Amino acid sequence: MEGFGAAIYVFRVAPNSFFRVFKGLWFPICFSLICIALILLLGGYVSAVVVEAMFVVAGFVFVKAHVPRCYVLTTRGVVVKRLMGDVFIPYGEVLRVWKASVEEVFRDFRVESWFLTHTALWVFKQLMSPRMSYDGEKVYFYTTDPERTVIIECYGRRKYYISPGEPKEFLKVISIFLGGKALKSKS
Template sequence: MSFGHEIYVSKASMGLSVKILTSIVFLLVAMLVLASIHFYFEDRFSSEVLAGILGIAVCIIVVPYMYAPKMYVLTHRGLVIRRILNDIFIPYSEMKNVDIISYEKQSTATDIKLWGSSGFYGFFGQFKMIKLGYVNLYLTDIKKCLLIEKVNGEKYIISPEKPDMFLRIIKGYMKLRGRERTMQTYEPAYSLIKLYMELG
């Protein structure tokens, strides 16, 4: 599926806290695998048990990686959160508000993860946060957070490498989309020129 012409691309780089949490999980899984192999050679585990443990270990490592954000892409149509499985697309026309936020100030110890990851490869999935309500997290660095609120009330938090640049481009396109809603066709090149004029 085409999400439009790419305008700006940012990697979903891991921040320090995510790197630490991810390393800890890898270490624990490696210890589990090594211990299981050791017990197998001591005839304390059957081959079926070893295969089951190895299968679980692979799932723990691979499945979250497939759904973790890998890149954030701004096109002439909207924001694309790139993942190995199932990219997420948010059109500019559906965005109500965009702001840079402090994740540390918005998150609390009583926030609830409904599904997803709480630090392994990043923070992604759906969370119920005390201060923000239901939020879809797709971030890998808690120091660089951008909150996107849609017209329907849905909220997303991402972490591009340059949140300020993302904010300027998104707001510029939100203005353009608002002005061009009455147009029958949408001209990417025309809109890009208009955006550059808006951003100076």
């Protein structure tokens, strides 16, 4: 946690059913596809199948590398831990934090809310567009479950969407650092 302050509390990511299955299957699937690709390559059967297998493997690795692993409250801010590139949100930049309703999450994504209704598409959207901009407002998307989403609103018209496994506990602990900025809901 070098540079982010001392870790105070670690929150697990709220996995939905897709993530529970995906987490256990991503390595066997990737390993199997690599083996098949190597057998085809060594056997002289280089074709589109090999290329497709490599793309699938790369897709699984990309997903695994960018999905949040946990959320850490430190002495200086909130850290979204990922395999590739942690995200740091300093307490000094936070305007307020609240537990979002599913309707609010979909409303905040406006036109694209239809895209978020299916879990696999939810994951795809999270990975392909971790940062979106609406009329100058930047939205950073590090969530896995729309029902447990917590929104961290910061100065500079930025919002971070995260989904700790225990959103109420997250708000309780972060309120120690933020005081009245941590709300149970936006209203």
